[in-house]
Amino acid sequence: MCFKNRRMFxxxxxxxxxxxxxxxxxxxxxxxxxIVSGIMPPYYLKQIVQQxxxxxxxxxxVVGMTALFAGMAMxxxxxxxxxxxxxxxxxxxxxMVAMTRELGPVLTALMVAGRLGASMTAEIGTMRVTEQIDAxxxxxxxxxxxxxxxxxxxxxxxxxxxxxIDDVIGILGGYIVGVYYLNFNAANYIHNTFASMKMxxxxxxxxxxxxxxxxICLMGCYHGYFSKGGAEGVGRxxxxxxxxxxxxxxxxxxxxxFVLF
Amino acid sequence: MDYVIxxxxxxxxxxxxxxxxxxxLNVKRRESYVVIGGSGSGxxxxxxxxxxxVKPKSGTVEINGQNMMHLPQxxxxxxxxxxxxxxxxxxxxDSLNVIENISFGLIYGYGKSIKEAYRIAMEKxxxxxxxxxxxxxxxxxxxGGMKKRVALAxxxxxxxxxxxxxxxxxxxxPVTSGTINELIVKCTKEIGISALSxxxxxxxxxxxxxxxxxxxKGKIIWEGTNSELxxxxxxxxxxxxxxxxNGPFSH
Ligand SMILES: Nc1ncnc2c1ncn2[C@@H]1O[C@H](COP(=O)(O)OP(=O)(O)OP(=O)(O)O)[C@@H](O)[C@H]1O
Ligand SMILES: [Mg+2]
Numbered sequence: 001m002c003f004k005n006r007r008m009f010x011x012x013x014x015x016x017x018x019x020x021x022x023x024x025x026x027x028x029x030x031x032x033x034x035i036v037s038g039i040m041p042p043y044y045l046k047q048i049v050q051q052x053x054x055x056x057x058x059x060x061x062v063v064g065m066t067a068l069f070a071g072m073a074m075x076x077x078x079x080x081x082x083x084x085x086x087x088x089x090x091x092x093x094x095x096m097v098a099m100t101r102e103l104g105p106v107l108t109a110l111m112v113a114g115r116l117g118a119s120m121t122a123e124i125g126t127m128r129v130t131e132q133i134d135a136x137x138x139x140x141x142x143x144x145x146x147x148x149x150x151x152x153x154x155x156x157x158x159x160x161x162x163x164x165i166d167d168v169i170g171i172l173g174g175y176i177v178g179v180y181y182l183n184f185n186a187a188n189y190i191h192n193t194f195a196s197m198k199m200x201x202x203x204x205x206x207x208x209x210x211x212x213x214x215x216i217c218l219m220g221c222y223h224g225y226f227s228k229g230g231a232e233g234v235g236r237x238x239x240x241x242x243x244x245x246x247x248x249x250x251x252x253x254x255x256x257x258f259v260l261f
Numbered sequence: 262m263d264y265v266i267x268x269x270x271x272x273x274x275x276x277x278x279x280x281x282x283x284x285x286l287n288v289k290r291r292e293s294y295v296v297i298g299g300s301g302s303g304x305x306x307x308x309x310x311x312x313x314x315v316k317p318k319s320g321t322v323e324i325n326g327q328n329m330m331h332l333p334q335x336x337x338x339x340x341x342x343x344x345x346x347x348x349x350x351x352x353x354x355d356s357l358n359v360i361e362n363i364s365f366g367l368i369y370g371y372g373k374s375i376k377e378a379y380r381i382a383m384e385k386x387x388x389x390x391x392x393x394x395x396x397x398x399x400x401x402x403x404x405g406g407m408k409k410r411v412a413l414a415x416x417x418x419x420x421x422x423x424x425x426x427x428x429x430x431x432x433x434x435p436v437t438s439g440t441i442n443e444l445i446v447k448c449t450k451e452i453g454i455s456a457l458s459x460x461x462x463x464x465x466x467x468x469x470x471x472x473x474x475x476x477x478k479g480k481i482i483w484e485g486t487n488s489e490l491x492x493x494x495x496x497x498x499x500x501x502x503x504x505x506x507n508g509p510f511s512h
Contacts, residue, residue: 042372123356131352134314138346139415140338140370 030222031152037142038149047150055116055151056158060165062111067166070103071095071173079182091178092192099170100201106253108166109212112159113245117220120151121241124224125234133225148221152214159213160206167202204260211256212249219245263290264323265423265455266311271320273303273310280306281317282479288423293449293456293469297501298476299510304459305349307476308425311457312346313337324423342370345421349428349459351412353400359386359411360396366419385414390440406433413441417448424448426458430465442468463502466490475501 078091124147127133136143171193178184223241227234266288273281280303288294296304309315311322313329322329327340353362363385364378373381383393389410400408409432416424429445430438442465448454449469460466466473466487473490475483475498483495490498500508 044369127354130355131348131350132354134309134312135346135348135352135354137314138312138341138344139366139419140342141365142334142338146369 027218027222030148030225031218034144034148034152034221037145038153040145044146044150047146048154051150051154052158055112055154056161059112059115059162062115063108063162063166064169066107066111067099067104067169068173070107071099071170072177074098074103074170075174075177075182079178088184089188089192092174092184092189093196095174096171096193096197097201099174100167100205101257102205102253104167104170105163105205105208105212106249108159108163108209109216109249110246112155112162112213113216113219113242113249116155117216117245118238118242120217120220121224121227121238122234124148124221125227125237128225128227129230129234143225148225151221152217155213155217156210157213159216160209163205163209164202167205204256207260208253208256211252215248215252216245219248264288265290265292265325266294266457267321267323268307268311269321271307271310271322272318273306273315274318279479281310284320284476284479284481286474286481286484288455288457290455291449291453293445293458293471294474295458295460295466295470295472296474296476296481297460297466299501300461302476303479304476305427308346308427308457308459312341312344312425342366342419343422345416345419345424347409347413347416347424347426347429349431351400351408353408353412353415355400358397358399359403362400362411363415363418365415371419382414382418385418386411388417388444389414390437406437409433410437410441413444420452422454424454424456424458426456426460428459428461430460430462438462438465441465445469463504 074095075091078094079088082088082091082094124133127147133143133147136146175186175189175193178189179186219241223237223244224234227237229236264287266286268284268286271281271284272279284307286294286296296307298304306315310317310320311324311329313322324340325343327336329337329340332340354365357365360379360382363382364373364375367373367378367381368375383396386393386396391407391410391414395403395407395411400411403411409429413426413429416426426445430441433441445456445458446469449456449471456469458469460469467490470487472484472486474481475495477497483493483498485493490502493499496509499505500510
């Protein structure tokens with residue numbers, strides 16, 4: 001009895017492991033297909049520009065807002081801790097480092113995953129279940145090239161820009177709280193922010209941004225592309241897309257931090 | 262014999278449910294072949310298998326002499342360039358307006374200029390009896406019948422050699438149905454396009470078909486011409502054509 005249970009357990013684990021491997025294989029094939037078909041001419045510039053506007057421009061309000069509040073909260077938190085050690089002068093540079101290395105890329109990526117990853121999956125998934133992707137094929141258009149590649153390309157290129165804007169606004173939020181609420185001297189605050197700043201703080205965050213952008217758009221497209229089962233199926237894919245993006249963002253963040261520092 | 266579509270022993274199942282169980286059919290050049298059969302008998306799946314949109318389990322499919330099973334991607338797109346497809350649900354791109362939908366294949370498939378493509382698209386819009394005023398409308402703003410006709414216009418926009426029509430007249434009023442039937446007849450008889458269509462509409466069937474195949478339980482169990490359809494004493498055909506509730510279908 002015990003033996004049998006243990007065997008069943010191993011079978012389950014094995015099954016899960018195999019499913020995991022095949023998912024990795026599928027995602028890899030999917031991204032290779034998209035990139036290979038995308039880099040061959042002709043180029044669908046209109047598609048790329050449309051996606052660039054979606055990703056770059058329409059994400060700004062959400063990204064900016066979260067950055068502002070995160071920067072403000074961060075400064076307040078630091079103050080309550082640092083003032084006990086009379087280390088208030090370290091606050092500007094701590095906020096700067098935290099924003100550029102961690103909060104900027106991760107917050108931006110999470111917001112974009114919720115906003116864009118979800119809408120990509122819903123849009124492509126709907127196209128799948130209403131046979132629009134089949135229609136693309138019968139009109140001799142490669143759906144990887146037309147739908148997937150423009151999204152992945154613009155996501156990878158534009159997310160670092162969003163991260164940079166996020167950094168700037170986050171630090172600004174810290175400045176506002178620091179100077180107007182906690183009564184820091186403005187010139188001192190600015191000086192302390194940039195005194196210990198290294199290019200690599202910002203640069204590493206931008207690299208993270210590019211990796212996250214690629215992953216969010218890949219997941220958004222992948223889950224949409226293989227949607228099935230009508231509106232309910234598209235809903236399920238959308239959830240999967242956001243969840244798998246978000247988890248991987250945090251996991252990748254951890255891995256990248258190890259690699260980059 | 263010059264066959265445009267050749268299907269041999271095509272099999273397809275979803276999980277344990279067998280949908281196509283060894284289909285063989287041939288469509289000759291300039292012929293209009295119509296597949297009929299009960300709802301859920303696998304007609305749409307058959308067309309999708311032929312076009313390579315659904316991967317069959319086994320069997321051979323040739324379009325214009327090209328074996329669709331063993332072609333590289335690029336060659337499949339080349340073959341599909343010569344095919345016009347009307348999906349049962351229309352499958353219009355809902356992010357594009359009517360004129361962009363119709364001209365899509367001309368622009369992306371054939372690389373025509375936008376101006377030229379729009380001019381052709383306008384002509385096709387007229388062919389399916391729709392006014393130019395809906396050219397800028399989006400699919401969501403159209404009625405079901407209008408969508409179907411726009412989808413039909415998109416299918417014939419590139420002047421294909423072979424057309425696949427999945428229920429072209431379903432959801433249309435009798436007058437528009439008649440117009441569409443005439444359009445299909447014009448395509449096949451005058452222009453010489455070969456057609457593989459699916460229909461439930463007996464009136465349309467009699468107007469547009471040269472040859473008919475009856476799909477039942479995954480096989481083509483009867484094949485014949487229009488006149489044979491009216492004279493046959495095959496009980497399945499009789500019940501299907503007459504639409505009587507009692508017969509072999511009911512069991
Ligand atoms: N993607 C799919 N996954 C699972 N089963 C499917 C799928 N597509 C079709 N089927 C099944 O295959 C069978 C045939 O479907 P198909 O759409 O070809 O019917 P049909 O003959 O076109 O019917 P109708 O006249 O109502 O359009 C149905 O029982 C359907 O449930
Ligand atoms: Mg059907």
